[in-house]
Amino acid sequence: MTRTVLTVDDSRTMRDMLRMALAGAGFNVVEAVDGEHGLEVLSAHRPDVIITDINMPKLDGFGFIEAVRVDDDYRAIPILVLTTESDPSKKQRAREAGATGWIVKPFNPEKLVEAIRRVAA
Amino acid sequence: MDELEAIKVTFFQECEELLADLEGGLLAMQDGNDDGDTVNAVFRAVHSIKGGAGAFGLEPLVRFAHVFETLLDALRSNEIPGTPDLTALLLRASDVLADHVSAARGLGVVDMDVSAAMAAELKIATDPNAAPAPVAAAPVEAAPQYVDAAPIVIGADEGLDDDDLGFDFQPMTITLDAQAADAAVLDGNVWTVSIRPKSDLYRKANETALLLRELSRLGPIQATLDDSALPTLEFIDPEAAYVTWSVRVETDQGEDAIREVFEFVDGDCELEITRGEAPVAEVLANLLDVTAPASAPAAIEAPVEPPVLAAAPVTELAAPAPAPAPAPVAANAPTAAPAAPAAKPAQIDVPGPGQSVIRVDPERIDRLIDLVGELVINQAMLAQRVGEYGIAPSSNLAMGLDELEQLTREIQDSVMAIRAQPVKSVFQRMPRLVREVANMTGKQARLVMDGENTEVDKTVIERLADPITHMLRNAIDHGLESPEERKAAGKNPEGVVRLAALHRSGRIVIEVQDDGKGINRERVHSIAVKKGLISPDLTLTDEEIDNLIFLPGFSTADKISDVSGRGVGMDVVKRSVQALGGRISITSRPGLGSTFTLSLPLTLAVLDGMVVDVAGETLVIPLACIVESLRPKAEEIRPLGPSGHVLAVRDSFVPLIDVGLTLNYRDRSPAATEGVVLLVEGEDGSRAALVADAIHGQRQVVIKSLEQNYQQVEGVAAATILGDGRVALILDVDAVINLRRRGPPPPSDPTLIAAE
Numbered sequence: 023m024t025r026t027v028l029t030v031d032d033s034r035t036m037r038d039m040l041r042m043a044l045a046g047a048g049f050n051v052v053e054a055v056d057g058e059h060g061l062e063v064l065s066a067h068r069p070d071v072i073i074t075d076i077n078m079p080k081l082d083g084f085g086f087i088e089a090v091r092v093d094d095d096y097r098a099i100p101i102l103v104l105t106t107e108s109d110p111s112k113k114q115r116a117r118e119a120g121a122t123g124w125i126v127k128p129f130n131p132e133k134l135v136e137a138i139r140r141v142a143a
Numbered sequence: 144m145d146e147l148e149a150i151k152v153t154f155f156q157e158c159e160e161l162l163a164d165l166e167g168g169l170l171a172m173q174d175g176n177d178d179g180d181t182v183n184a185v186f187r188a189v190h191s192i193k194g195g196a197g198a199f200g201l202e203p204l205v206r207f208a209h210v211f212e213t214l215l216d217a218l219r220s221n222e223i224p225g226t227p228d229l230t231a232l233l234l235r236a237s238d239v240l241a242d243h244v245s246a247a248r249g250l251g252v253v254d255m256d257v258s259a260a261m262a263a264e265l266k267i268a269t270d271p272n273a274a275p276a277p278v279a280a281a282p283v284e285a286a287p288q289y290v291d292a293a294p295i296v297i298g299a300d301e302g303l304d305d306d307d308l309g310f311d312f313q314p315m316t317i318t319l320d321a322q323a324a325d326a327a328v329l330d331g332n333v334w335t336v337s338i339r340p341k342s343d344l345y346r347k348a349n350e351t352a353l354l355l356r357e358l359s360r361l362g363p364i365q366a367t368l369d370d371s372a373l374p375t376l377e378f379i380d381p382e383a384a385y386v387t388w389s390v391r392v393e394t395d396q397g398e399d400a401i402r403e404v405f406e407f408v409d410g411d412c413e414l415e416i417t418r419g420e421a422p423v424a425e426v427l428a429n430l431l432d433v434t435a436p437a438s439a440p441a442a443i444e445a446p447v448e449p450p451v452l453a454a455a456p457v458t459e460l461a462a463p464a465p466a467p468a469p470a471p472v473a474a475n476a477p478t479a480a481p482a483a484p485a486a487k488p489a490q491i492d493v494p495g496p497g498q499s500v501i502r503v504d505p506e507r508i509d510r511l512i513d514l515v516g517e518l519v520i521n522q523a524m525l526a527q528r529v530g531e532y533g534i535a536p537s538s539n540l541a542m543g544l545d546e547l548e549q550l551t552r553e554i555q556d557s558v559m560a561i562r563a564q565p566v567k568s569v570f571q572r573m574p575r576l577v578r579e580v581a582n583m584t585g586k587q588a589r590l591v592m593d594g595e596n597t598e599v600d601k602t603v604i605e606r607l608a609d610p611i612t613h614m615l616r617n618a619i620d621h622g623l624e625s626p627e628e629r630k631a632a633g634k635n636p637e638g639v640v641r642l643a644a645l646h647r648s649g650r651i652v653i654e655v656q657d658d659g660k661g662i663n664r665e666r667v668h669s670i671a672v673k674k675g676l677i678s679p680d681l682t683l684t685d686e687e688i689d690n691l692i693f694l695p696g697f698s699t700a701d702k703i704s705d706v707s708g709r710g711v712g713m714d715v716v717k718r719s720v721q722a723l724g725g726r727i728s729i730t731s732r733p734g735l736g737s738t739f740t741l742s743l744p745l746t747l748a749v750l751d752g753m754v755v756d757v758a759g760e761t762l763v764i765p766l767a768c769i770v771e772s773l774r775p776k777a778e779e780i781r782p783l784g785p786s787g788h789v790l791a792v793r794d795s796f797v798p799l800i801d802v803g804l805t806l807n808y809r810d811r812s813p814a815a816t817e818g819v820v821l822l823v824e825g826e827d828g829s830r831a832a833l834v835a836d837a838i839h840g841q842r843q844v845v846i847k848s849l850e851q852n853y854q855q856v857e858g859v860a861a862a863t864i865l866g867d868g869r870v871a872l873i874l875d876v877d878a879v880i881n882l883r884r885r886g887p888p889p890p891s892d893p894t895l896i897a898a899e
Contacts, residue, residue: 032187032191033157033191033194033195034153034156035150035153035154035156035157035191035195036152036194036195036198037150037192038150039150039195039198042146042147044460077183077186077187077190077191078187079180079183079184081185093344097348098345098348098894099348100348100349101347101348117347117410119345120347120348121347122347122348122349122406122407123349123406124407127194127197127198128194128197128198128200129198138531140353140357140404140407141348141349141350141355141407141766143350143352143353
């Protein structure tokens with residue numbers, strides 16, 4: 023069964039990069055441009071894994087993760103956080119919000135797919 | 144790698160947008176119009192540029208963006224206060240960032256000294272106490288994001304795989320008991336991993352079963368479950384974690400590889416990794432426990448919650464193989480099973496970013512526009528043929544043709560609208576130009592922009608940047624006074640330059656207005672006389688004097704300044720604008736400032752024109768220039784000078800110009816009363832009466848460049864193909880008026896043959 027991955031990032035470039043890597047690995051990709059949009063797409067597509075950026079307008083990554091985790095329907099979905107920061111405090115905040123794992127940007131496609139495999143049932 | 148290249152193109156497009164957002168946000172901060180989100184948006188812009196640049200390995204860009212971003216991060220978290228000086232620094236930094244983006248794109252180079260100096264300034268602004276970082280410090284910032292795996296605090300790790308795993312996890316102290324150390328000596332490939340998950344692990348949607356699956360990829364595993372802490376069913380908290388796993392892993396990949404499996408659950412479980420077999424007694428105890436009760440509760444609890452369900456896949460995982468991911472069905476069930484009531488049905492329809500916009504290769508649109516142009520020509524030819532057969536205008540055929548014409552026009556308008564773009568893309572480059580020019584000339588200037596969303600055809604957009612650049616440079620360099628002079632004149636030391644775009648009667652008008660000193664007419668006049676551009680005894684109106692600055696070879700600057708005097712005078716600007724069918728003029732009020740007005744057709748593809756006959760040739764006169772057409776009476780025509788004539792139109796006299804004579808179609812004018820007179824108005828407002836032999840009517844024509852296909856001809860703006868297939872020249876009305884003013888053209892002018 024093809025797995026669906028939701029990518030949430032306000033940068034078109036990053037969404038395209040993720041799409042290229044994920045589609046190439048056989049995933050079905052749905053996209054959202056910020057956390058608010060992410061929650062909408064979530065209800066429409068019910069992804070198997072979510073990849074989200076942290077810095078986004080409207081609803082940032084932390085808020086998005088928290089919103090997903092308080093919803094009984096979605097809280098078991100693994101969420102990977104994209105982060106450019108080597109700043110451990112951001113990663114820690116994301117984990118506290120309920121992030122399952124993280125991907126350090128710039129990522130290479132193998133690492134990305136590997137990270138998804140690790141968290142996806 | 145085509146796909147990657149395409150993403151790179153997207154990245155640079157996005158960079159343009161982000162740089163515009165960045166500048167817009169910073170300008171808003173400068174004007175004090177920032178809400179709390181502005182600084183966040185500004186931060187995000189730089190952050191996104193850095194992120195994309197990192198993906199493409201654009202190191203210098205990443206490095207600079209990182210320093211910039213660090214400062215913005217400090218600003219947005221209120222670690223440093225926002226001040227006008229800081230905003231000014233950020234604006235200059237945004238310029239350097241833009242240079243880096245251009246350089247990364249292969250357009251131009253970055254002055255690394257400037258960049259390094261700016262980076263140093265940014266660092267000082269971020270942390271004033273830090274010693275000014277030497278330039279060489281920059282590369283350190285760029286160190287790969289992948290931090291080397293922290294050294295593991297362990298006694299017996301000499302033989303371990305030391306590969307950089309590319310993840311930055313925290314060191315963890317491992318206690319090794321003597322027994323384990325002994326075992327390691329016996330069998331270096333066997334590890335015992337003890338995992339005691341906390342409930343947080345499940346809260347973050349991590350999953351013990353998946354951890355076991357990952358371990359099984361390293362080599363054969365045997366997992367045993369210690370569920371001694373598991374309460375009886377009635378006391379179970381479904382959200383809590385009760386079990387401990389002990390896993391025997393046989394792998395030659397070393398401890399780092401094992402530890403990496405647990406990277407994401409670091410801190411969310413108690414983890415012990417020991418080399419060698421677990422003490423036999425312990426294993427036995429576990430095995431005994433497992434055999435009976437462990438599987439039973441697991442089965443019972445299946446519909447409850449994932450945490451406890453982690454026990455379910457135990458039997459499958461025990462299989463010593465890099466097993467294909469065993470699907471923990473039970474664990475999946477709670478997620479997938481409840482057919483989610485569509486919580487917000489209305490929002491499902493919200494279009495994703497890819498759905499609302501279609502990206503089309505511009506070449507396809509250009510091709511479409513060309514084809515529609517041909518369609519217009521074809522439709523005109525058809526109409527003309529039908530007309531030649533003398534078919535009554537009320538006939539079905541003629542009416543059908545009318546409808547066709549209507550439709551063709553609508554198609555053309557719609558297609559042109561596809562290619563229309565707001566002038567914003569050009570305008571947004573200008574704040575930087577103004578800053579730079581102001582810095583260079585020691586002036587203080589603030590740019591105010593208006594009508595950035597005015598749309599105009601792409602062909603025109605591309606040609607706007609140069610003239611606007613020149614007009615702005617001129618306005619700051621020659622228009623605005625120095626801050627001291629302004630203060631002395633009772634003005635705000637900061638000058639205001641206004642750049643506006645608007646639509647006016649089917650053209651786009653660009654205005655550049657400054658509140659400077661205005662044109663010094665006496666000086667302009669004397670320079671023009673001195674340079675022999677005009678004769679000293681010529682009396683000129685104020686407006687005419689102002690427009691002398693467009694004369695070739697005119698420059699009022701005492702010394703050639705860095706800014707305006709780049710070898711391009713306003714005359715060159717004027718000529719290039721005219722070549723596009725545009726006009727440029729200036730008005731000035733002493734002490735109050737000057738206004739440049741540039742007008743261009745909305746498109747360079749089509750034109751509404753009046754088709755006329757002159758000396759057997761067919762010409763098109765742009766409709767935008769024509770005020771009215773009339774048949775003059777003999778008494779309205781008065782001679783002026785040896786060969787000139789003027790026409791009395793109501794209460795004023797306008798020069799009478801025979802187009803045929805001006806363009807050298809004929810040697811002598813026929814009596815104006817024989818022909819038709821078209822009253823035209825030039826861009827500067829001057830009027831003239833053009834004499835033609837006959838009028839054929841009004842028509843939309845597709846413009847074909849004469850320059851590209853032949854050469855530039857004075858008095859002619861372009862050419863077109865008429866309904867009957869013949870080529871007709873499109874008259875450059877201003878040029879014709881000016882030709883006449885300057886007297887008859889020299890005899891060497893080539894004779895124009897329209898059918899060339």
